[in-house]
Amino acid sequence: MQIDDIPSSTARDLASRIVTPGTAITSDPAYMRGHGTFGENDTIYSSVAGAVERINKLVSVRPLKQRYSGEIGDIVVGRITEVGSKRWRVDVNSRQDGVLLLSSINLPGGIQRRKLESDELQMRTFFAEGDLVFAEVQSFFADGGLSLHTRSIQYGKLRNGQLVTVFPQLVPRSRSHFHTLPCGVDIVVGVNGYIWVSKHVPAAKVEANSELIYSDRNEHISDSERETIARIANCIHLLNRLYVKITDTSIIFAYEASLPHAVKDLLTKEVATDLAHTVKARLLQQS
Amino acid sequence: MASLILSPAEQDYIIRGVESGFRADGRSSLDRREVTLRTGMISQANGSARCRIGNLGVGTDVLVGIKAEVNAWTPGDGVPESSGVLICNVECSPSAAQEFEGRGAEELNVELTQLLDRIFNGPQSGIDFEKLCIIPKQAYWVLHVDALVLDVRGGITDALVWATRAALLSTRLPRVVVESIPDDNGVMQAEFDVVDDPDDLTELDGVENMPIAVTFSRIGRRFVVDASEQEEAVAQARMTVAVSPKMDICAVQKGGVLRGFMPTLFSEVLQTAQTIAREEFSRFEKCYAEAKSQALSQIDEPSTGSTFLVPF
Numbered sequence: 001m002q003i004d005d006i007p008s009s010t011a012r013d014l015a016s017r018i019v020t021p022g023t024a025i026t027s028d029p030a031y032m033r034g035h036g037t038f039g040e041n042d043t044i045y046s047s048v049a050g051a052v053e054r055i056n057k058l059v060s061v062r063p064l065k066q067r068y069s070g071e072i073g074d075i076v077v078g079r080i081t082e083v084g085s086k087r088w089r090v091d092v093n094s095r096q097d098g099v100l101l102l103s104s105i106n107l108p109g110g111i112q113r114r115k116l117e118s119d120e121l122q123m124r125t126f127f128a129e130g131d132l133v134f135a136e137v138q139s140f141f142a143d144g145g146l147s148l149h150t151r152s153i154q155y156g157k158l159r160n161g162q163l164v165t166v167f168p169q170l171v172p173r174s175r176s177h178f179h180t181l182p183c184g185v186d187i188v189v190g191v192n193g194y195i196w197v198s199k200h201v202p203a204a205k206v207e208a209n210s211e212l213i214y215s216d217r218n219e220h221i222s223d224s225e226r227e228t229i230a231r232i233a234n235c236i237h238l239l240n241r242l243y244v245k246i247t248d249t250s251i252i253f254a255y256e257a258s259l260p261h262a263v264k265d266l267l268t269k270e271v272a273t274d275l276a277h278t279v280k281a282r283l284l285q286q287s
Numbered sequence: 288m289a290s291l292i293l294s295p296a297e298q299d300y301i302i303r304g305v306e307s308g309f310r311a312d313g314r315s316s317l318d319r320r321e322v323t324l325r326t327g328m329i330s331q332a333n334g335s336a337r338c339r340i341g342n343l344g345v346g347t348d349v350l351v352g353i354k355a356e357v358n359a360w361t362p363g364d365g366v367p368e369s370s371g372v373l374i375c376n377v378e379c380s381p382s383a384a385q386e387f388e389g390r391g392a393e394e395l396n397v398e399l400t401q402l403l404d405r406i407f408n409g410p411q412s413g414i415d416f417e418k419l420c421i422i423p424k425q426a427y428w429v430l431h432v433d434a435l436v437l438d439v440r441g442g443i444t445d446a447l448v449w450a451t452r453a454a455l456l457s458t459r460l461p462r463v464v465v466e467s468i469p470d471d472n473g474v475m476q477a478e479f480d481v482v483d484d485p486d487d488l489t490e491l492d493g494v495e496n497m498p499i500a501v502t503f504s505r506i507g508r509r510f511v512v513d514a515s516e517q518e519e520a521v522a523q524a525r526m527t528v529a530v531s532p533k534m535d536i537c538a539v540q541k542g543g544v545l546r547g548f549m550p551t552l553f554s555e556v557l558q559t560a561q562t563i564a565r566e567e568f569s570r571f572e573k574c575y576a577e578a579k580s581q582a583l584s585q586i587d588e589p590s591t592g593s594t595f596l597v598p599f
Contacts (some may be wrong), residue, residue, distance in 0.1 A: 079292070130292035159296035162311050162517075216295040223309055230313040241343045263313030268321055269343035 019046040022206050025059055034060025068094045068163065068168035068192035070146045073178035074137040077158065077190030078148065080127045086120060088127050090135070093168055095193040096145050100127070104138060104149035106156075108211055126214050131160040134178075134188050153206065154178060156213040158188065160221060161198025164233050166240040168193035174249065179248040183255060184225070189246065192214040197233045199225050227263055231255060242276050244283065254283050288504055289478025291520040298403040298521045301508040311517065317563060320346065320442075321512040322449060325581065326457040333430075337579070338450035340513065341440050343352045348383075348438035349446040349456040354477040355461075357481065360424050371419020371428040373412075374437045375403035377447065379436040395443075402444060402540050403432060403451055406498060408528045411537035413496025414455070421463050428460065430491075444527045448500035453575055455497060459488035498537040499567050501560045505585040510556060512563060525549055526556060530564035 021026060027043040035067060036048045037059060046052070050063040070076070070092070078090035078098060088100040107119060127133060134155050135148040150156055168191065177189045181201055189195040201220050206212045221229075235254035239246050257278040258266055265271045293301075297315050304318045308315050330333035335352040336440040339346050371564035377399035379392035387395075395539060406412060418429040432454070432532055434447055448583075462482040466559060485522055504514035531536040541547075548556060 048329040079294075081292075128295075130297075136353070157296070160300070161302070162297065162300060216299075218296050218299045218303070221300070221303070223307055226304055226307070226309045229312065230309070230311060233311070234313060237343065241345075264315070264318055266313065272343055 010112070017052040018050070019052055019061060021044050022048055025052055025061070031059045034058045035062030036063055061130070064169075065167060066093060066169055070094060070098070070136050070137045070140070071173070071181055072139060074173065074191040075161070075188075075193035076135055076137060076146075076148065076192045077188055077196050078133050078135060078192070079194075080129055080131045083123055083129060086123075088123070090133065090148060092146060092190075093194060094146065094147075095167070096143070097147035098137075099141070100133065100135060100146050100148045100150070104147070104151060106153075106213065108214060127157065131216075132163060132194075133280055134158055134190075134196065140142050154203065154214075157215065158198065159215065160195045160201060161186070161219050161229055162233055163198055164195045164197060164236045164240075166193045166195060166236060167264045169241070170197075170240060170243065170246045171277065172245055174247065179257060180250065181232065181252060181255070183228050183232070185228050186231065187248070187251065189248070195246070197229050197236070199229065231258060231263045231266065234258070235265060237267060238272055238275060239279070241272075244279065244282065248281060248284070251281070253286075254279050255277070291516055293517060293520050296508075297517070299391070301518055301521050305506040305509050305511055308509075310511065310515075312515065313531045315354065316509060316511045317559065319445075319563075319567075320515075322382065322570065322574055323447075324449065324453055324571075324578045326453050326575070326578045331429045333460060334438060334454045336450045336453035336457060337375055337437075337486060338446045338453065340442055340449070341448045346384070346438065346440045347436075347442050347452040349434055349436050349443070350359045351432065351434045351447075351450040353454050353458045354433070355458070356431065357421065357426055357428045357463075358429045359426055362424075366427065367416075369420045369423040371406045371417040372416070373404075373414070373430045373432060375400050375408065375432045375451075376426045379439070379443075383436050383439045398517050398542055399434070399436075399443065399447060402500075402527060402538075402542075403447065403587045405540055406448060407432065407451060407455070411529075411531070412498065413531060415492035415497050418492040421479050424589070425477065426479060430458070434569060437486065441519045441544075442502060444525075445500055445513060448527075448529070449569065449571065450499075452499060452571065453578065455491060456494050457579070458491050459496070462487045462489055464562040488509065496532060498531040498572060499564055500527050500538075500569065501563045502527045503548075503560070504548070505552065506516045510548075510552060512559075521542070526553075528557060528560035528564075532568055534561050536560065536563065 023046045025044045025046055033039050033044050035280045037044050038047050038135050044059055046061045048061055048063040050061045053060050053062050078092040080088050081091045082089035084103045090098040090100050092098040137146050138149040146158045171189055171191050173191055178188050184200045184202045186198050235258055239250055239254055242248055257275055261271050296310050304310055308508055322342050323339045326336045329352045330339050333355045339348045365547040377396055379387045379395055381387045465477055465479045468478050469475045501512055503510045503512055503526045505524045506522050525543040526541045531537050561578045
């Protein structure tokens with residue numbers, strides 16, 4: 001059956017409708033149930049709150065809020081929750097914890113080196129519980145769990161800054177998830193909704209000293225650097241509450257719009273409402 | 288209070304930030320987050336309030352209901368002959384944080400109940416408990432203060448005290464008529480009657496003298512007020528100081544103690560509590576007045592928490 005065969009009135013009805021759980025979407029037998037729906041008595045109902053999407057005959061509902069579902073190659077920021085034998089469990093804001101295998105990390109001192117038994121005994125010196133890691137999704141396990149790797153010089157432990165959590169669906173997949181903003185702040189925008197905002201450290205510095213990959217020590221951060229980091233973090237919080245896509249461009253827009261206000265006032269009702277309008281107008285103008 | 292594990296680098300970032308007087312969200316040590324207050328949200332209760340501390344519509348959220356009940360006085364149950372009582376109960380909802388599931392919140396519930404009791408139950412609270420006695424040695428009012436913590440984003444104690452204060456301020460008791468009736472032997476017996484008229488209600492006496500609480504968290508060598516969730520995760524001790532409108536310190540409770548407050552810091556905390564309390568009282572008055580006018584005009588306002596433009 002072609003898309004044209006479906007009466008145009010129902011096709012129009014289905015497009016971009018917002019539904020809540022239990023809303024009847026259609027009782028037309030021509031449609032097939034997709035994600036976020038269930039069928040009962042030949043009627044398709046929504047099982048989540050979100051927007052109805054239709055691809056030919058397939059009707060699915062894209063939820064407004066959802067947990068992160070990974071894809072191979074995604075850049076994520078995760079938090080170590082458990083150290084196991086030859087592996088770390090990593091909270092990646094997903095339905096289940098991801099796994100970082102000892103064999104998927106770069107060991108200090110020589111990029112290519114055999115993993116020894118002694119490495120297994122000192123896994124906590126690489127990553128301990130609570131540590132934040134910057135990693136990439138390597139593959140899936142049979143149960144859908146994510147396997148991560150940090151086999152690149154830019155990946156590894158995060159330091160010199162703070163974490164901001166946003167809705168994962170607001171972070172689009174893009175070519176680069178590591179940005180150095182013009183205001184001198186590094187951001188790692190994890191596709192899983194964890195965003196790391198930190199002081200800019202030149203990549204050459206880490207490359208020169210491979211011990212730094214697993215360092216817990218922060219560099220000296222001056223008050224003005226702290227202020228910029230806090231401003232960026234507050235801007236990301238605001239974008240998240242506005243339900244605006246979070247990219248380096250939207251963060252810079254929000255940052256520039258926020259400059260006339262003090263950092264601590266950014267999230268108060270009056271300033272936030274004011275900023276919200278400015279940022280939304282600028283984003284509309286751009287698109 | 289929620290068990291959040293931070294990496295050593297994050298902890299160091301927060302501690303050094305606090306020590307240099309610049310916090311992770313841009314506040315200085317003594318800045319507090321925004322407060323949203325609503326009263327009269329529970330129609331069945333004699334008084335109720337909901338308080339949220341946090342910006343952009345996310346934050347620690349506490350709902351308090353006050354239910355008044357007439358109790359018969361029995362000797363030996365510990366209730367004074369001519370006064371009423373206040374019974375506090377705090378419950379942390381498992382929807383607030385994962386670790387509150389099952390028995391996870393038990394200890395925290397006890398700690399917070401203890402805190403409310405310490406602040407509001409007794410002469411230090413300013414409430415005139417003698418007015419809550421209906422007939423000495425016969426009947427008295429029991430005020431059940433039931434608090435429900437709906438969301439935790441740091442600083443439960445302050446939200447709890449704000450909500451309880453607002454709930455007690457908005458509490459209205461039915462009027463009670465006491466009359467003397469001679470019994471069979473001609474001895475005069477006092478009897479009472481609760482007037483069943485929804486418009487004939489009285490306020491509690493002395494509620495305007497109730498204290499307000501300021502909670503300090505020690506981080507590194509300094510302290511902050513209104514700690515965020517992340518800051519509480521690195522705090523070495525927490526101290527709640529309740530201050531009355533006359534700037535008297537009414538109650539102090541500490542918690543989450545890993546290392547405690549140094550004596551020098553302690554006296555500084557008590558002094559700072561009084562200055563902050565002065566600002567907090569005017570902020571409370573403003574929020575409460577706003578809440579009261581809202582309660583009258585928008586009773587059927589639907590509650591949505593999805594945008595920060597809508598208060599609840």
